[in-house]
Amino acid sequence: MPAVLLRVNGTTHELDLEPQVSLLDALREHLGLTGTKKGCDQGACGACTVLADGVRVNACLALAVQYEGREITTIEGVASPLQAAFVAHDGFQCGYCTSGQICSAIGMLAEHGDDVPSAVTEHLAAGGVELTDAEIRERMSGNLCRCGAYNGIVAAIKEVAGADAAARVPAEAAR
Amino acid sequence: MRSFAYVRPPDVAAAVRAVAAEPDAKFLGGGTNLVDLMREGIERPGTVVDVTGLPLQQIEELPGGGVRIGALVRNSSLAAHRLIRTRYPMLAQAILSGASAQLRNMATVGGNLLQRTRCLYFYDGAAACNKREPGAGCAARDGFHRGGAILGASGACVATHPSDMCVALAALDAVVEAESVRGVRRIPLAGFHRLPGDTPHIETELAADELITAVELPASPVAAHSRYRKVRDRASYAFALVSVAAALEVRHGAVTGVRLALGGVAAKPWRASKAEQALLGAPATEESFRHAAEIELAPAEGLPGNAFKIELARRTIVATLRQVLTQGGAA
Numbered sequence: 001m002p003a004v005l006l007r008v009n010g011t012t013h014e015l016d017l018e019p020q021v022s023l024l025d026a027l028r029e030h031l032g033l034t035g036t037k038k039g040c041d042q043g044a045c046g047a048c049t050v051l052a053d054g055v056r057v058n059a060c061l062a063l064a065v066q067y068e069g070r071e072i073t074t075i076e077g078v079a080s081p082l083q084a085a086f087v088a089h090d091g092f093q094c095g096y097c098t099s100g101q102i103c104s105a106i107g108m109l110a111e112h113g114d115d116v117p118s119a120v121t122e123h124l125a126a127g128g129v130e131l132t133d134a135e136i137r138e139r140m141s142g143n144l145c146r147c148g149a150y151n152g153i154v155a156a157i158k159e160v161a162g163a164d165a166a167a168r169v170p171a172e173a174a175r
Numbered sequence: 176m177r178s179f180a181y182v183r184p185p186d187v188a189a190a191v192r193a194v195a196a197e198p199d200a201k202f203l204g205g206g207t208n209l210v211d212l213m214r215e216g217i218e219r220p221g222t223v224v225d226v227t228g229l230p231l232q233q234i235e236e237l238p239g240g241g242v243r244i245g246a247l248v249r250n251s252s253l254a255a256h257r258l259i260r261t262r263y264p265m266l267a268q269a270i271l272s273g274a275s276a277q278l279r280n281m282a283t284v285g286g287n288l289l290q291r292t293r294c295l296y297f298y299d300g301a302a303a304c305n306k307r308e309p310g311a312g313c314a315a316r317d318g319f320h321r322g323g324a325i326l327g328a329s330g331a332c333v334a335t336h337p338s339d340m341c342v343a344l345a346a347l348d349a350v351v352e353a354e355s356v357r358g359v360r361r362i363p364l365a366g367f368h369r370l371p372g373d374t375p376h377i378e379t380e381l382a383a384d385e386l387i388t389a390v391e392l393p394a395s396p397v398a399a400h401s402r403y404r405k406v407r408d409r410a411s412y413a414f415a416l417v418s419v420a421a422a423l424e425v426r427h428g429a430v431t432g433v434r435l436a437l438g439g440v441a442a443k444p445w446r447a448s449k450a451e452q453a454l455l456g457a458p459a460t461e462e463s464f465r466h467a468a469e470i471e472l473a474p475a476e477g478l479p480g481n482a483f484k485i486e487l488a489r490r491t492i493v494a495t496l497r498q499v500l501t502q503g504g505a506a
């Protein structure tokens with residue numbers, strides 16, 4: 001079996017993987033990182049969301065071999081204010097979708113910082129789109145929550161996004 | 176999933192040679208469609224040629240104002256690009272209304288063009304499906320066909336092409352560039368996807384060993400005033416029931432430029448040429464929009480579960496044109 005070098009949460013692992021093994025199965029079955037969940041295994045729920053070089057992707061539709069050399073971050077490698085905010089705002093009930101929600105939200109905030117628009121953005125040419133509830137809901141639509149904890153999820157993300165924005169203003173003013 | 180050989184060629188020449196050499200080889204882009212279909216056993220390549228490392232990742236402005244998009248540009252990068260947001264807002268909106276952010280981060284332009292239908296029976300190996308198995312029959316005709324075609328369908332197949340991006344590309348006169356061991360050729364997007372006829376398993380003009388290398392958009396001043404509108408069963412992360420890409424230019428109350436294409440209605444992104452002809456020179460009014468929509472949908476045929484899409488398509492055409500007229504484009 002070919003050796004695949006996967007870099008996960010800062011550590012490089014050499015794994016013997018057939019090319020058909022998904023990144024999700026490599027993480028869960030081969031590395032024991034079961035924080036990343038398998039909901040649908042078809043790209044339709046977002047439970048398997050991880051970050052590849054900081055970009056959110058669905059690990060279930062990713063072949064592990066294709067992600068050699070990329071820096072994979074799973075929930076086990078995350079330390080983010082989003083985690084406390086999800087607790088504070090009841091952003092979950094059973095918790096099954098939560099690791100995917102948090103990885104997705106990290107990727108989403110980075111995309112927003114990079115001026116990526118969404119399908120509900122009013123003026124695509126304008127930059128600096130405000131993260132309203134509608135923007136957060138659209139940008140997070142790739143993560144389903146069967147418990148319907150959406151209100152708490154949006155509130156948690158909004159709080160962290162607001163704190164980010166507030167932190168950015170003095171930093172930029174000081175330059 | 177059937178086991179397969181995985182190769183990662185260093186350049187385009189090696190990639191096209193690798194697929195030409197193996198009759199059951201396939202190119203792999205972001206994998207969001209191919210990996211899913213391989214897991215279901217619908218696609219069974221013996222060799223998978225990963226092209227995501229190839230140097231086809233640029234978005235470049237062409238002399239004259241057009242844009243050349245490398246086939247491996249991710250859907251998310253294309254939608255976020257300044258040139259696309261300002262000059263072709265319908266394209267940015269179309270991409271952003273498809274799939275989810277995670278999937279758009281993975282999906283490539285080439286893979287989006289070649290994504291296969293979401294017809295349930297195509298995905299269900301136990302069901303009769305002429306597209307999967309020519310001659311087997313079509314379970315959708317008497318089954319669940321809400322997502323099915325109302326234009327250009329055949330007795331053999333009523334599947335639709337699911338791409339949002341391609342609807343905007345059809346409206347924008349995009350050209351697909353493909354390379355194989357035989358050389359490079361250019362295929363207008365309007366003729367890239369095929370209607371099913373008796374051969375629904377043949378979906379595009381592309382040969383199995385041809386690599387999509389780029390998509391080119393010609394300069395189009397009218398495209399700056401454009402929008403994409405998608406109607407679906409939930410507000411996000413769902414395929415289109417009907418979608419409309421529309422660009423409109425109006426002078427002194429008359430239509431001087433128009434581009435119109437429909438999604439969710441046929442096995443190909445449907446360029447609404449008849450409606451465009453009817454609109455050119457006509458007063459930019461609700462009546463003209465409705466008239467044009469009626470002309471385009473005149474040959475439409477519905478099945479019990481999707482006939483509602485005929486009127487839905489007419490209304491969505493009118494609503495999208497009205498929105499461009501009153502609010503301008505999405506830029």
Ligand SMILES: Cc1cc2nc3c(=O)[nH]c(=O)nc-3n(C[C@H](O)[C@H](O)[C@H](O)COP(=O)(O)OP(=O)(O)OC[C@H]3O[C@@H](n4cnc5c(N)ncnc54)[C@H](O)[C@@H]3O)c2cc1C
Pocket residue numbers: 042043044201202203204205206207208209210211226246247250272273274275278281282283284285286287288289290337338339340385386387388412413414415
């Ligand atoms: C849950 C879900 C929801 C979705 N919703 C939407 C939606 O609402 N709207 C929408 O438009 N799409 C939607 N999609 C589909 C998504 O847009 C496509 O799966 C994606 O665009 C395919 O791109 P890819 O690079 O991942 O292709 P792959 O899966 O890698 O490849 C797809 C096909 O293209 C071939 N291929 C890839 N690149 C090339 C190339 N350069 N040259 C030649 N052949 C090539 C492959 O061999 C394969 O046959 C959805 C997908 C999922 C899973």
Ligand code: SF4
Pocket residue numbers: 292294295296297303304305306307312313314315316331332333334375
């Ligand atoms: S509509 Fe086409 S894809 Fe769907 S079952 Fe019939 S033949 Fe197959």
Ligand code: FES
Pocket residue numbers: 037038039040041042043044045046047048049058059060061
């Ligand atoms: S498990 Fe990957 S999207 Fe559902």
Ligand code: FES
Pocket residue numbers: 091092093094095096097098144145146147148149
């Ligand atoms: S908390 Fe249960 S699925 Fe989201």
